[in-house]
Amino acid sequence: MGEIAAGGGGGHKKGGKVRSKKMSTRIDMTPMVDLAFLLLTFFVLTTTMNKPKTMEIRIPEKDDNSEPIDINERRVVTLLLGDNDKIYWYPGINPATLQEANYSKSGIRKILQENETKINALFGNKEQSMFVFIKPLDESNYKNVVDILDEMKVVDITKYALMEATGQDKNIIQQYAASMGAPNTP
Amino acid sequence: MGKVKPHRSSPTIDMTPMVDLAFLLVTFFMLTAKFRPEEPVQVTTPKSNSQIIIPENDVLTLTMSKEGAVYIDVSGKSARKQLITNMGEKYGISFTEEEKEKFAGGSSIAIPMGNMKQFLALDLKAQKAVKQPGIPKDTAQNELVDWIKQARLSNTRLRVAIKGDENTKFPEVNKVLKTLQETNVTVFNLLTSPENDK
Numbered sequence: 001m002g003e004i005a006a007g008g009g010g011g012h013k014k015g016g017k018v019r020s021k022k023m024s025t026r027i028d029m030t031p032m033v034d035l036a037f038l039l040l041t042f043f044v045l046t047t048t049m050n051k052p053k054t055m056e057i058r059i060p061e062k063d064d065n066s067e068p069i070d071i072n073e074r075r076v077v078t079l080l081l082g083d084n085d086k087i088y089w090y091p092g093i094n095p096a097t098l099q100e101a102n103y104s105k106s107g108i109r110k111i112l113q114e115n116e117t118k119i120n121a122l123f124g125n126k127e128q129s130m131f132v133f134i135k136p137l138d139e140s141n142y143k144n145v146v147d148i149l150d151e152m153k154v155v156d157i158t159k160y161a162l163m164e165a166t167g168q169d170k171n172i173i174q175q176y177a178a179s180m181g182a183p184n185t186p
Numbered sequence: 187m188g189k190v191k192p193h194r195s196s197p198t199i200d201m202t203p204m205v206d207l208a209f210l211l212v213t214f215f216m217l218t219a220k221f222r223p224e225e226p227v228q229v230t231t232p233k234s235n236s237q238i239i240i241p242e243n244d245v246l247t248l249t250m251s252k253e254g255a256v257y258i259d260v261s262g263k264s265a266r267k268q269l270i271t272n273m274g275e276k277y278g279i280s281f282t283e284e285e286k287e288k289f290a291g292g293s294s295i296a297i298p299m300g301n302m303k304q305f306l307a308l309d310l311k312a313q314k315a316v317k318q319p320g321i322p323k324d325t326a327q328n329e330l331v332d333w334i335k336q337a338r339l340s341n342t343r344l345r346v347a348i349k350g351d352e353n354t355k356f357p358e359v360n361k362v363l364k365t366l367q368e369t370n371v372t373v374f375n376l377l378t379s380p381e382n383d384k
Contacts, residue, residue, distance in 0.1 A: 029201050036208040043215030054347060054375040055236040062367050081356070136356040142250065143232040143352035145359065146376055150234040164360065 055149060059162070074122060075131050077115050079108070080169055081148060083139030088173055091115060095172040100180075103147050112155045132160040135169055225293055226318055227251045229351045234378035244343045246334065247377075249294050250350040254358030255320025257294035258333050260344075266290040268340040269333075276332055279303060296320045299329055323361050330362070334369045346374040 249257040296318035
């Protein structure tokens with residue numbers, strides 16, 4: 001038996017003990033727990049969803065006055081990024097050997113790896129590894145560029161350059177498309 | 187033979203520790219969660235195997251929509267306020283304190299400076315309805331250069347991140363890259379979403 005503590009600010013009751021009612025001390029917590037877990041689930045899901053990854057790239061400075069470097073043509077592989085997720089590529093500087101590839105593991109990745117081993121076998125030192133020119137054509141999109149840069153990372157190619165496609169490159173593609181289109185037409 | 191009476195145990199379990207834990211976690215997630223202002227444009231970033239996580243602060247995000255419109259966003263309220271003040275000075279537009287606050291509290295923005303005052307005069311709901319044309323980035327009229335320059339002046343530790351849509355055409359991307367080169371931002375980040383099938 002005890003006195004009921006008066007709620008904040010209330011005066012004391014005059015004399016007479018008040019019997020506290022015997023009530024169950026258990027409260028049904030289920031709805032509260034439901035709510036708590038609902039909120040918990042909500043916050044867990046919203047926080048983990050939000051994790052963008054990033055890739056760092058470097059571009060040359062605008063007023064780059066350094067001497068252009070001479071690269072042995074046999075070390076060079078040129079990639080032209082075309083429309084509909086197509087890659088056109090040729091080794092060296094002879095566009096006549098142009099071939100088509102896609103962005104899959106067995107596509108461009110395999111080609112890059114093969115060329116890398118070939119070039120490494122030819123020159124045999126790390127200083128003179130493969131050099132990749134990436135030229136996105138106007139029809140290519142941002143995804144293609146990111147994909148190919150990602151591929152550079154996966155294949156571990158350290159020497160590559162992103163450059164603008166020239167009119168000459170466009171002609172090469174047109175010629176290629178024309179030559180490919182010919183056998184298909186009856 | 188008498189039946190064996192099942193032992194009657196109370197069906198109530200003391201849930202208090204569980205509830206304590208649940209609320210602790212709720213509180214934790216609530217406090218760590220950051221609500222960002224809604225982005226004016228939805229962008230699907232391309233996937234990559236890259237694992238680097240972008241820092242939360244001191245980031246200048248250039249969002250590129252499918253159509254190639256560029257939206258600019260700087261993290262940090264004070265940095266944003268500084269930025270709009272600087273941009274106003276540069277373009278000879280004086281923004282009121284209220285307009286600056288509005289800019290600072292907003293998200294990505296893609297309004298040419300000429301229309302900025304008009305845009306900031308609108309309330310949030312009306313702003314959302316506006317189709318933002320993108321920050322001019324052509325060689326003839328390149329406001330993006332000034333945005334980047336001013337943003338870097340007000341915060342020297344600023345990193346530039348590009349958040350492009352998968353389907354943005356390369357010539358549009360190239361314009362942004364050229365602009366970055368012009369402002370001597372030669373190191374920057376491309377935001378991607380993690381690859382999940384490899």
